[in-house]
Amino acid sequence: MDFEQLVAFRRTLHRNPEPAFLEIGTAARIEQALQGLPLRVLTGKAAQDLSAVVNFPPPETLDTWAARAADSGVPADRARYFRENGTALVVDLVGVAGPGPRWGLRVDIDALPMRESADAGHFPVANGFASTNGAMHACGHDAHATIGVGLLHRLSDRDFAGTLRVMFQPAEEGVRGAQTMIDAGVADEIDTMLAVHMAGDMAVGGVVGSFTGGLATRKLKVDFEGKASHAAGAPEAGRNALLAAAMAALGIMGLPRFGSADTRLNVGTLVAGDGVNIVPSSAVMTCEARATDDEVVDELVDRVRSIVEGTSLAQGVRANVAVMGQSATLAPDDDMIDRIVEAATAHDDVTEVIRTQALAGSDDANLLIRHVQRRGGKGAYLMVGAGSPGPHHSETFDIAEQAIPTAIDILASLIRG
Numbered sequence: 001m002d003f004e005q006l007v008a009f010r011r012t013l014h015r016n017p018e019p020a021f022l023e024i025g026t027a028a029r030i031e032q033a034l035q036g037l038p039l040r041v042l043t044g045k046a047a048q049d050l051s052a053v054v055n056f057p058p059p060e061t062l063d064t065w066a067a068r069a070a071d072s073g074v075p076a077d078r079a080r081y082f083r084e085n086g087t088a089l090v091v092d093l094v095g096v097a098g099p100g101p102r103w104g105l106r107v108d109i110d111a112l113p114m115r116e117s118a119d120a121g122h123f124p125v126a127n128g129f130a131s132t133n134g135a136m137h138a139c140g141h142d143a144h145a146t147i148g149v150g151l152l153h154r155l156s157d158r159d160f161a162g163t164l165r166v167m168f169q170p171a172e173e174g175v176r177g178a179q180t181m182i183d184a185g186v187a188d189e190i191d192t193m194l195a196v197h198m199a200g201d202m203a204v205g206g207v208v209g210s211f212t213g214g215l216a217t218r219k220l221k222v223d224f225e226g227k228a229s230h231a232a233g234a235p236e237a238g239r240n241a242l243l244a245a246a247m248a249a250l251g252i253m254g255l256p257r258f259g260s261a262d263t264r265l266n267v268g269t270l271v272a273g274d275g276v277n278i279v280p281s282s283a284v285m286t287c288e289a290r291a292t293d294d295e296v297v298d299e300l301v302d303r304v305r306s307i308v309e310g311t312s313l314a315q316g317v318r319a320n321v322a323v324m325g326q327s328a329t330l331a332p333d334d335d336m337i338d339r340i341v342e343a344a345t346a347h348d349d350v351t352e353v354i355r356t357q358a359l360a361g362s363d364d365a366n367l368l369i370r371h372v373q374r375r376g377g378k379g380a381y382l383m384v385g386a387g388s389p390g391p392h393h394s395e396t397f398d399i400a401e402q403a404i405p406t407a408i409d410i411l412a413s414l415i416r417g
Contacts, residue, residue, distance in 0.1 A: 001153045006146055006408075007401050009033060011129040013142040016072050017111030018065055019135050020171035021050075021057050023087040025069030026109050026145065028078040030089055030168055033149045037156045040092040042186070043081075047167075048088035049183035053176065054221055054324045068133060088177070089168040090186045091148075093155055100162025103415055104190035104372065106365045107148035108172035111135040117395040124398060138397040140198030140386060141172065143404055147196055150408045160416045165190065167368070174219060175325040178364035182371050192336065193372035193379040194414075195365035196407055200388030204400045205351035207344040207410065208383035210332040214359030214366060215264065215290040216297040219325035222248065222308055226317040228274065228281035238279025242272035244315040245283035251307040252287055255300065261293035263300065286324070290362060294328050327364040332356070332380040333373070340382055343413040349406050357383065382410065 001009070009029075016025050031041060050056060057065075066083035070076045087109070116124065116136040124130035131137070148166045155164060167186060171177030187193065199208065224245050229238030249267040257263050265287070272283030289300035305321050312319040337355060344353045359381075369379030386403040390396030 001150050003405055006150050006404050009149060010142050010146040010401060010404065013145055014124060014137050015129040015131060017131050017133065017135040017137045017142070019113045020110045020173055020176055021053070021087065022062065022065040023109050023170050024066050024079050024082045025072055025074045027082045027087040027089055027168070028069065028074040030109070030145060030149060031078065034091060034152060037152060038093070038158060039152060039156070042090040042092070043088070044085035045184065047090045047184060047186060048086050048177070048180040050086050050180055052183065053180060054322045087170045088181055090181070091152060091166045091168070093152055093164045094158065095160035095162050095164070096158045097161040100160070101191040102162055102189055103164045104167060104187060104193040104368070105148065105151070105164065105411065106167045106169055106178070106193070106195040106368050107144040108141045108169045108177070108365070109145045110141055110170050110173055110177070111137045112139065112173055112393060114138060115395060119396070122396060122398070136395070138394060139173070139392050140200065140399050143198050143386070143399045144196060146404055147407045147411070150404065151411050154408055154412045155415060164415055172364060175217060175327040175362055175364040178367045179326060182367060187368050187371050188375070190372045191377045193369045193377060194411070195363070195369065195381045196411065197381065197383050198386035198399045198403060199383040200386050200392050200397055200399065202383070202385035202387070204385050204387045204403055205349060206354070206385030207350050207352070208354045208357045209337040209340040209344070210356050210380040211330055211359040211383060212332060212356045213292060214327070214330050215292060215362045216294045216328045217288055217290040217326060217362040218297060218301045218323055219288045220286065220301070220304060221322045221324050222285045222287070223320045224283040224285070224312065224317050225319070226279070226281045226315065229279045231277045231279050235279060238281070239316040240279050241283040241315070241317050242280035244311045244317045244319065245270055245272055245285045247311040247314065248308050249285060251311065252304055255303055258291070258296050261291045261296040263296060264290035265300065292329065325364070326367070327362040328366045328370050330359060330366040330369060330381060332369070333378040336378045336380040339414060340380060340410065343410045346413070347406065347409055382407070384410070
């Protein structure tokens with residue numbers, strides 16, 4: 001794919017963003033863009049195991065986004081396929097230059113559930129590819145998917161040793177998608193696991209050899225089940241799920257911080273009750289714990305569970321805590337970082353190379369990298385400067401499209417050796 005084709009593909013994805021586990025049109029477009037190449041594409045259960053997903057989109061939501069995909073030009077049969085079988089794709093390319101390493105590359109494909117700027121000066125608006133469907137590629141995942149497709153085209157001559165597996169991952173936002181692919185076994189045989197990210201706050205021409213650290217996290221959904229009764233006539237007959245949830249929310253936010261790690265706690269949503277004169281019989285709360293230490297985040301989750309158990313007992317209700325999403329901290333391998341820095345330094349368009357940079361948030365690519373490392377492999381997380389006019393996850397986020405071929409060049413250089 002030449003630069004114009006890469007740009008056109010990225011803009012099509014940007015115009016048609018889709019949130020977590022709803023990337024139906026995105027998956028179909030990626031599949032279509034790879035047709036004719038000498039590779040193998042795995043989808044459905046071979047690419048991800050959805051059996052343990054909490055809060056998977058309901059059928060009516062899946063139907064809505066499948067219809068939108070078809071309306072936007074995706075073949076109806078492929079929209080139906082990805083609606084029914086999941087949106088992950090795993091693409092294998094086998095080199096012909098002899099035995100070699102088994103490379104893995106994670107590229108995320110989902111968008112955020114937020115509206116894009118409609119300002120006339122916003123580049124996607126000015127050039128006719130801004131989203132209008134209520135979602136937005138506000139973190140560069142449209143570019144990441146394009147990098148994955150572009151790299152497979154670049155290496156389609158198969159002039160490299162070993163194999164390349166590109167994992168087009170849904171649901172990075174909320175850190176929900178990587179585990180579904182790990183559970184399907186797609187990273188079990190990888191020797192070197194990479195991820196790539198557009199760095200909106202870094203100028204074009206900048207490269208970071210790898211993210212480091214970051215925040216391990218657990219996203220939790222807590223269901224409280226009580227008993228309804230008349231709030232005036234028989235309040236003693238009820239069991240107040242809302243009170244149990246509210247007490248739990250206060251307890252969670254009051255948990256002590258740790259001296260050994262930087263921690264974050266947040267209660268994000270609380271939905272409860274049926275009416276003003278009814279003792280609330282149900283409540284649903286979502287919350288998250290984050291820490292710069294994996295053991296600390298596990299301890300925080302244990303304490304959240306204890307709080308929920310205690311408030312439920314106090315109000316005589318039942319409660320269930322489920323993990324909706326998760327990620328880990330990242331410890332990239334030094335020799336892998338060295339190779340990325342070497343490849344970036346040799347690139348004519350790269351003007352600044354930083355060896356490592358701390359990850360300020362959470363990303364479930366870390367789970368894939370750690371999975372490979374625990375099986376004896378290596379990993380790192382490449383960042384490429386993209387010069388966004390607005391911060392990540394803002395309505396004015398955008399990427400400089402010339403950063404896309406730079407990322408492809410660096411990755412191709414690594415894999416060709």
